[in-house]
Amino acid sequence: MTFVSFHKLLLGSATALLCASATVVLAQEHSYAPSDIENGRGIYQANCLGCHGNNGDSVEGANLASGRFRRASSDEDLMALIRIGIPETLMIPRPQFAYGDLRALVAFLRSMQTGGALTAQDTQEVVVGDASRGEELFFGAADCDSCHGVNGGGSRLHPDLAGIGSTRSAALLQQSILDPKAVVREGQRFYQVTTTGGTVVAGKVMNRDTHSVQLMNADEQLVSFRESEITTQGFIATPMPAYLDVLSADNVADLVAYMLSLTTPE
Amino acid sequence: MKFTIKCAFVTAALLPVMLPVVAQAQVTPERLLNEANEPGSWMIHHGGYDGQRHSDLTQITPANVGELELQWIWQVRSRAGASEKFEATPLMVDGVLYTVSPPNDVVALDPKTGRVFWTYAYTPAPEARVCCGRVNRGLAIHGNTLFMGAIDGHLLAIDATSGQLKWDTVIGDASLGYALTVAPLVIGDKVIVGPAGGEFGIRGFIAAYDVETGVEVWKFNTVPGPGEPGFESWSDPAQEAYKLGGGSIWTTGTYDPELNLTYWGIGNPGPDWNGDSRPGDNLYTESVVALNPDTGELAWHYQYTPHDEMDYDSTQVQVLADINWQGQPRKVLMTANRNGVYYVLDRTTGEFLLGKPFVAVNWMDGFDEKGRPNQVLSPTTEGTFIMPNNQGATNWYPPSFSPVTGYFYVPSWMDTYSVYTKRPVTYVAGQTYAGAFPTMAMPALSVRPVNQRIPEEGFGAIQAIDPATGDIVWRHEMSDVTDSGVLSTASNLVFAGGREGFFYALDALTGAELWRQNLGGQVASGPMSFELEGRQYIVVAAGAGLFVFALPQ
Numbered sequence: 001m002t003f004v005s006f007h008k009l010l011l012g013s014a015t016a017l018l019c020a021s022a023t024v025v026l027a028q029e030h031s032y033a034p035s036d037i038e039n040g041r042g043i044y045q046a047n048c049l050g051c052h053g054n055n056g057d058s059v060e061g062a063n064l065a066s067g068r069f070r071r072a073s074s075d076e077d078l079m080a081l082i083r084i085g086i087p088e089t090l091m092i093p094r095p096q097f098a099y100g101d102l103r104a105l106v107a108f109l110r111s112m113q114t115g116g117a118l119t120a121q122d123t124q125e126v127v128v129g130d131a132s133r134g135e136e137l138f139f140g141a142a143d144c145d146s147c148h149g150v151n152g153g154g155s156r157l158h159p160d161l162a163g164i165g166s167t168r169s170a171a172l173l174q175q176s177i178l179d180p181k182a183v184v185r186e187g188q189r190f191y192q193v194t195t196t197g198g199t200v201v202a203g204k205v206m207n208r209d210t211h212s213v214q215l216m217n218a219d220e221q222l223v224s225f226r227e228s229e230i231t232t233q234g235f236i237a238t239p240m241p242a243y244l245d246v247l248s249a250d251n252v253a254d255l256v257a258y259m260l261s262l263t264t265p266e
Numbered sequence: 267m268k269f270t271i272k273c274a275f276v277t278a279a280l281l282p283v284m285l286p287v288v289a290q291a292q293v294t295p296e297r298l299l300n301e302a303n304e305p306g307s308w309m310i311h312h313g314g315y316d317g318q319r320h321s322d323l324t325q326i327t328p329a330n331v332g333e334l335e336l337q338w339i340w341q342v343r344s345r346a347g348a349s350e351k352f353e354a355t356p357l358m359v360d361g362v363l364y365t366v367s368p369p370n371d372v373v374a375l376d377p378k379t380g381r382v383f384w385t386y387a388y389t390p391a392p393e394a395r396v397c398c399g400r401v402n403r404g405l406a407i408h409g410n411t412l413f414m415g416a417i418d419g420h421l422l423a424i425d426a427t428s429g430q431l432k433w434d435t436v437i438g439d440a441s442l443g444y445a446l447t448v449a450p451l452v453i454g455d456k457v458i459v460g461p462a463g464g465e466f467g468i469r470g471f472i473a474a475y476d477v478e479t480g481v482e483v484w485k486f487n488t489v490p491g492p493g494e495p496g497f498e499s500w501s502d503p504a505q506e507a508y509k510l511g512g513g514s515i516w517t518t519g520t521y522d523p524e525l526n527l528t529y530w531g532i533g534n535p536g537p538d539w540n541g542d543s544r545p546g547d548n549l550y551t552e553s554v555v556a557l558n559p560d561t562g563e564l565a566w567h568y569q570y571t572p573h574d575e576m577d578y579d580s581t582q583v584q585v586l587a588d589i590n591w592q593g594q595p596r597k598v599l600m601t602a603n604r605n606g607v608y609y610v611l612d613r614t615t616g617e618f619l620l621g622k623p624f625v626a627v628n629w630m631d632g633f634d635e636k637g638r639p640n641q642v643l644s645p646t647t648e649g650t651f652i653m654p655n656n657q658g659a660t661n662w663y664p665p666s667f668s669p670v671t672g673y674f675y676v677p678s679w680m681d682t683y684s685v686y687t688k689r690p691v692t693y694v695a696g697q698t699y700a701g702a703f704p705t706m707a708m709p710a711l712s713v714r715p716v717n718q719r720i721p722e723e724g725f726g727a728i729q730a731i732d733p734a735t736g737d738i739v740w741r742h743e744m745s746d747v748t749d750s751g752v753l754s755t756a757s758n759l760v761f762a763g764g765r766e767g768f769f770y771a772l773d774a775l776t777g778a779e780l781w782r783q784n785l786g787g788q789v790a791s792g793p794m795s796f797e798l799e800g801r802q803y804i805v806v807a808a809g810a811g812l813f814v815f816a817l818p819q
Contacts, residue, residue, distance in 0.1 A: 042689060042702065049703035050397065050465075050710060058709040092395045096694040186718045205718045209766040210745045211782075235720050 032107035040108025134258025306797030325802035338380035358796035384429030394418035404449030415446025435480035460515025467699035470513030484562030488513030496549035512536030539701030566616030604658030622736030645686035655682035682724035740777030751792030763789025
């Protein structure tokens with residue numbers, strides 16, 4: 001049992017991977033110094049956030065948080081794209097950025113993958129246990145896999161956790177287990193409708209507007225309701241239970257360790 | 267016999283040539299001054315010089331608006347995505363509908379069918395840079411000449427019949443961020459514009475150009491320099507901050523012919539979110555200025571947000587009306603400001619009459635007797651939670667005033683907030699000169715087809731305000747926010763839309779929804795109305811299309 005910060009752990013895994021295999025380059029490219037990520041956040045806020053938004057997903061067809069870029073794959077590609085810009089768009093050339101600035105910006109962009117933009121609380125130190133014990137719990141006693149898949153499995157209603165370890169801090173993962181209602185991301189919110197016929201339908205919000213709502217219901221079916229079909233409606237709490245008084249501190253630490261080990265995206 | 271027919275044909279064909287040539291549109295200054303006499307036309311960007319965006323047409327009523335039918339759709343050439351929103355309000359002059367396909371293609375349309383008479387395709391210079399969209403808000407007309415500002419800082423004059431370029435004047439250096447998104451304003455023989463670019467360290471201005479030649483006639487610096495009144499409000503010791511002081515223009519001014527004053531709202535000081543380099547009130551940023559349109563001379567000003575660090579550009583339409591003010595008729599100027607406050611000023615003197623929030627506001631808590639806001643929150647290095655958010659309570663989307671109901675109709679972003687964080691900022695020519703962009707739960711420019719936000723993160727509304735009290739009379743709420751302008755009509759209808767793509771007809775007295783249509787793309791434009799051959803039409807741009815509605819024949 002050790003006390004580590006997310007960043008230290010990330011750097012540690014990068015070092016381990018450096019000695020591992022042919023995937024070294026990619027792995028190294030997707031692991032960054034915390035100072036770079038923090039510097040990149042400042043550059044992003046000053047230059048990018050206005051169009052791309054808090055979570056990098058505000059520009060249609062260019063979701064920076066997806067970890068996939070249509071016009072770039074490597075970090076060098078991304079840096080060139082930022083420096084040169086994209087003609088006839090708002091993406092103007094940024095020749096003033098030094099290599100270090102671009103490197104930091106890319107580090108921040110990579111940290112946004114799967115919507116996991118880092119926040120100040122991510123640097124908090126938490127207890128991280130044993131990943132193999134955590135894996136046993138995940139697929140065993142804790143029954144996490146009844147909802148969450150890892151590269152498949154689980155339910156479509158709940159996020160697959162492949163890659164979660166490369167984008168979430170230990171602190172955020174711990175909070176998600178102990179108090180999942182504290183942070184529910186857009187795209188993971190649940191909604192409940194009572195129809196004029198008296199049927200109650202709850203599900204994940206796929207979309208909504210002033211006159212209708214679109215859900216994925218408990219049977220993982222896509223359904224929609226017009227306002228004329230609804231008597232009451234509204235957001236409801238996430239169905240993920242809080243494990244504060246359910247799991248021991250050691251179990252939580254082991255689960256955090258396991259999720260931190262899930263660094264390969266889906 | 268064959269010869270005779272041929273001669274007759276040639277003679278007939280030549281006949282029109284021998285007659286005096288009369289151009290399609292002859293929009294004299296007198297016609298613009300008396301536009302109220304032509305309710306079927308729409309010859310000025312905001313409908314009239316008063317900025318009311320109110321149509322006197324009454325064929326479409328609350329009783330029959332439910333029968334509105336789509337007449338035609340015209341689709342723009344560009345993708346009109348997040349960066350190229352279709353924001354222009356068309357002009358309707360002498361049987362032709364003129365509009366701008368983003369970013370800068372002017373098109374003349376047959377208003378009966380949507381067929382194109384001509385297109386003037388303009389490719390902006392690649393160094394053009396705009397903060398918030400490669401957009402254009404519309405045209406102005408004088409005589410037979412249309413005027414368009416381009417995002418590369420060019421002001422263009424185009425023949426309204428042929429679509430041919432007449433002149434092209436560069437009003438600012440595109441590579442430094444000088445851009446034109448505003449619809450020009452023609453007063454007399456001058457066409458008036460000012461540049462956007464407040465996020466790039468420009469020094470803004472309002473300038474008038476000769477309609478025939480494009481030569482500059484006068485220029486008013488929205489950020490005064492040494493020797494100009496207001497320069498004392500830029501009190502940095504080096505006296506350098508004004509050179510990058512912002513003060514952009516991107517919404518068309520209004521005009522009172524009796525007072526011979528034109529009113530323009532002015533944008534943010536630069537840099538946006540860190541004012542440490544520019545101590546002082548930073549006039550005339552975040553102000554309304556009243557100018558003599560013949561000379562550009564300043565008559566008065568009022569500053570809505572002194573020393574702004576929240577990017578609350580005050581470029582919203584400065585709407586003019588004569589209303590009952592405390593029992594007496596008064597010539598007032600009304601505006602719903604991006605900073606969340608609805609204002610009434612005396613437009614003769616600039617006297618502050620009323621300021622009242624129309625959304626949740628926490629950056630100020632009142633005014634002194636002269637109308638200076640008591641600011642209680644500012645950006646900090648730790649981050650400050652401020653309402654409304656950076657995009658503001660409203661923005662460029664034009665409001666409406668109905669002299670029939672007496673209400674002021676405002677597209678509003680409700681309950682929004684940002685966290686403003688002060689960070690160092692350095693000027694690099696042509697690059698963003700703003701500071702750290704505030705965080706927002708509500709995306710500023712997004713047209714994502716999905717809304718999964720909770721209401722606490724903000725929502726949209728069209729609000730009716732009692733102009734004399736600032737009280738909200740009614741509110742039509744939408745799940746998502748709205749970038750739509752508002753049109754009111756003399757038959758007590760209000761037309762507006764939002765990001766969801768719905769376009770509504772509301773009861774102007776109650777806000778009740780009378781009709782709606784899903785147009786499949788966000789409404790980010792000002793609706794307008796015209797009449798042709800006895801039919802009233804309602805026009806609105808949404809997504810990549812221009813949609814035209816009328817009652818069944």
